[in-house]
Amino acid sequence: MVRAVEPHFPRALRAPGAPRGFALEFEEPLPLACGRNLSPFTIAYQTYGELNRARSNAVLVCHALSGDQFVAGKHPMTGRTGWWEAMIGSGKPIDTERYFVLCPNVIGGCMGSTGPADTNPATGKPYALNFPVVTIADMMRAEALLLDVLGIEKLLCVTGGSMGGMQVLQWAAAYPDRVASAMPIATAARHTAQNIALHEIGRQAIMADGNWRGGRYLEKNVRPERGLAIARMVGHISYLSEEALARKFGRSLQHRNALSFAFEPDFQVESYLHHQGTTFAERFDANSYLYITRAMDYFDLAADHGGDLKNAFRKVTARFLVVSFTSDWLFPTSENRAIAEALREAGAKVEFHEIVSHRGHDAFLLDEPQLFSQVRNFLGSVAAQQGIA
């Protein structure tokens, strides 16, 4: 039993006129890697463009840690544009005149898909830490059910960057017959020790916040915003390269011609981090941050396939475009190249491109003409092969 429901957002909408997208509630339990089931569960999603009659022009876009289903256009909660506005839309590399773009919010998230802020039917209170620890594979299992309901048997393409790229790899490995092409960008087939360490600092900052209350902050009507802001600051440093920070801020001072000899932000880079942290804490759920970072840390596609990544791709028939950026130290070229090599060894068709950029991991979200042209050409070629007008 599946029914359409109103998407539920965690905070007041700043752009109430913007499209709110869709949500489906599934009664059937979702089996999870931890051994538990999630029931009921909801997947919120947004779509762009139109599904053709053959239902063959669907592009599944997978969002990153702090992203959501609103990839383009005005975001209903923040009033700003979507996170992949430069990539998706009419005439853009993923052209919504030609393709039907579908982006679901991940299970564990906080923009309408079931997560730790939602009500636990067993208690009538928010799940908080009673929410099961979910994995990337769990998220993709839920999304496969969504595609079933939407009648999409096979995706033209699945794409995403960062954690979105992990989902792409998981999707291609778990549902090889359901995807004609895949574009994992700035990602890895497993989270490294350094990345786990960075996430753990964010989680510790959230859990150390006095307002976290063992995760039950919603019941107490408080929010661990300071801890969540610190977690986001750690993230931001890892998303930018040293060079990007140097170019953007250097040692420039904020609102002052001299040092303050105090502990308020003196440097622009400090003010930038504070701003990023504060605005994120206003729109994101702290427990969701714990769950989604844990899902990324747990991701290890090779370990799930006998310790050899190429085994994960044995049944792959999809064509792949793998992209990395030179200054990305969170998901460096070496990790992306390892994906491309494993795919090749498994017999898949794969293009690999390393794009020169000083912008670090964030490059995949920014105006990167080389990325745009590669995505446009790859997708166009796949679409032509699949007979899509």
Place this chain on the structure above:
Amino acid sequence: MVRAVEPHFPRALRAPGAPRGFALEFEEPLPLACGRNLSPFTIAYQTYGELNRARSNAVLVCHALSGDQFVAGKHPMTGRTGWWEAMIGSGKPIDTERYFVLCPNVIGGCMGSTGPADTNPATGKPYALNFPVVTIADMMRAEALLLDVLGIEKLLCVTGGSMGGMQVLQWAAAYPDRVASAMPIATAARHTAQNIALHEIGRQAIMADGNWRGGRYLEKNVRPERGLAIARMVGHISYLSEEALARKFGRSLQHRNALSFAFEPDFQVESYLHHQGTTFAERFDANSYLYITRAMDYFDLAADHGGDLKNAFRKVTARFLVVSFTSDWLFPTSENRAIAEALREAGAKVEFHEIVSHRGHDAFLLDEPQLFSQVRNFLGSVAAQQGIA
């Protein structure tokens, strides 16, 4: 007026039999960059080896952010060995049979030199945030006064890594007649935007801790240990390279054969960070962490000399050995090379070595045979030139 006092340590001594070093209290006010004076002020220090009759064999060792004056032997507070045990001692690269090693605790620190945990004579309570924001130059000004009292007119060498290296550069620039040689290691002439950003996260974690109490935690008999531990975790990630973390921990699990699907540490790298954070919080003062990181962030030797680093070194007569490590991303080779180049342009004699190491910034503290032989040879050559037996 200067008098010898008993060094004051922040916590109970775990190795009460270990040498406690020395401390001198100065009544004369120390003028600071912020415009205030510090009075009285104490400098705690430790010495190794013997000062020769000519007082010409003194090597000033400058400690890093989390270090202190106990460079070698058993540390009185932790019971562990000093932070540069591999470098300093009888027969070691900085040979205490030949050289007199002197290491002061920096002003703003918490191992006996005056810092924010000490009593503010104006209020009779701990300074906390009423302690003035001090700079690297302020720290060196205090140490020059210490050398005056000890009757050391000219140092054979001044050396240190990381923040210790900043002190070396400041010392050579501010007191060019008082130093025959200098070895700045794994350091920079200014803190970069990325490094400021990492420090700001640590400071925010401390100040967000409910026990911080606006900095007045000592009066309330509590300590912001959780925030300080998070700050230390951020530091540790930056001290190790991605490769070092991958080699040391990879994705190895802690005490378990399977994932826990919970938020306790699953991965060894998480447990390692927790351990590093907790043990640091037991021995270090949180406000000192704020003050010392601020001093590092403020450091910009070129800015203090009309924006051109070579101007800082115009009067330098010392010979320099500058060392960097390939995998150090906190103080990368580019920053160290810039120091060597500015020195050369200013007419100084300088050797520059980049050592291949996968260990990241921490390499300067570890068993690195190339570093040891370079330090030994350089120092031996300087000593011979200065006529030291």
